[in-house]
Amino acid sequence: MREKLNEILKSSKEEMVSGKSLQELEQIRIKYLGKKGELTQVLRGMGKLSKEERPVIGKLANEVREEIEEALKEKVTTIEENEKLARIEKETIDVTMPGKVNKIGHRHPLTLVLDEIKSIFIGMGFKIAEGPEVETVYHNFDALNAPKDHPSRDLSDTFYINEEILLRTQTSPVQVRVMKNSKPPIRIISPGRCYRSDEIDATHSPMFHQVEGLVIGKDISLADLKGTLDVFAKRLFGTSTKTKFRPHYFPFTEPSAEMDVSCFKCGGSGCRMCKGSGWIEILGCGMVHPNVLEECGIDPEVYSGFAFGMGLDRITMLKLEIDDIRLFFENDMRFIEQF
Numbered sequence: 001m002r003e004k005l006n007e008i009l010k011s012s013k014e015e016m017v018s019g020k021s022l023q024e025l026e027q028i029r030i031k032y033l034g035k036k037g038e039l040t041q042v043l044r045g046m047g048k049l050s051k052e053e054r055p056v057i058g059k060l061a062n063e064v065r066e067e068i069e070e071a072l073k074e075k076v077t078t079i080e081e082n083e084k085l086a087r088i089e090k091e092t093i094d095v096t097m098p099g100k101v102n103k104i105g106h107r108h109p110l111t112l113v114l115d116e117i118k119s120i121f122i123g124m125g126f127k128i129a130e131g132p133e134v135e136t137v138y139h140n141f142d143a144l145n146a147p148k149d150h151p152s153r154d155l156s157d158t159f160y161i162n163e164e165i166l167l168r169t170q171t172s173p174v175q176v177r178v179m180k181n182s183k184p185p186i187r188i189i190s191p192g193r194c195y196r197s198d199e200i201d202a203t204h205s206p207m208f209h210q211v212e213g214l215v216i217g218k219d220i221s222l223a224d225l226k227g228t229l230d231v232f233a234k235r236l237f238g239t240s241t242k243t244k245f246r247p248h249y250f251p252f253t254e255p256s257a258e259m260d261v262s263c264f265k266c267g268g269s270g271c272r273m274c275k276g277s278g279w280i281e282i283l284g285c286g287m288v289h290p291n292v293l294e295e296c297g298i299d300p301e302v303y304s305g306f307a308f309g310m311g312l313d314r315i316t317m318l319k320l321e322i323d324d325i326r327l328f329f330e331n332d333m334r335f336i337e338q339f
């Protein structure tokens, strides 16, 4: 029995030496000290011993158990210490190492200019209104006083889904929806995608972007229109920018005009940007046609308003001197990364 106990002590310690993990140590503890452990077996055999031998072997057996438990505890501490060191090692951040470069994307040039335009009008108390790109013929043409035979209704110009549904050709239907669902005063801009079946070339794309605006209230005049758009031009193109309005025609505004700004590249002396004229056409505008007010349930005898519309792609190309609209949609990072 004594040799057995020493054998148990020896082999348990040998096994602990090669024990690498806490699980292995637990196995060793169970193997020797567990309910069916070798030492427990020996203790169960104590009954066969003489009453002289029993206390001696008993004492030895307890010493062996304590020694094995002590050795196990030390080994557990060692392994836990090593595991902690390994974790610290693994988790140590070498602050001298270059950080992980999170490639930050670029705002698309159209978004950059649109955000600028939005902040200018929000600064003048306008709200942003948005609406469906798939629209009804009623909201896109009828409500906007466009005669049944108006060329813009032609199949050649407009993407029709069917007789009643189309892809909007301007964001004006958004304003129609707002006018129909809310009471004046109204002061909104409606940015968004529009669709016209144009041939793709450097300045035309079947999908393009517009920013339109609408102000409805009491005694809103052409002076309000000119003042508002003059401020807009100075904020977007620079305080020295001058504006001028040329008479024009739109079915949804009367009187109508196109607004030019003094060329922000040559200051008006004439250059390639303004084709030598010193002026650049920026947008169309006008006083909301009484038929449109009426159609939208607003009494033209009480209320009046002005509206305007600009091509966002065109303004972005002018401002950032981009000479081909296709660059906006080809997602070539060499182009996008410049902005």
Ligand code: 2U9
Pocket: 170, 172, 173, 175, 176, 179, 210, 212, 213, 214, 250, 252, 253, 283, 284, 285, 286, 288, 289, 292, 307, 308, 309, 310, 311
């Ligand atoms: C309502 C009433 C009137 C919006 C307007 C323009 C003038 C205009 C062009 C800009 C560039 C179209 O894409 S473009 O060629 N738009 O010139 N748009 S007034 O007039 C409205 C809109 C809504 C209810």
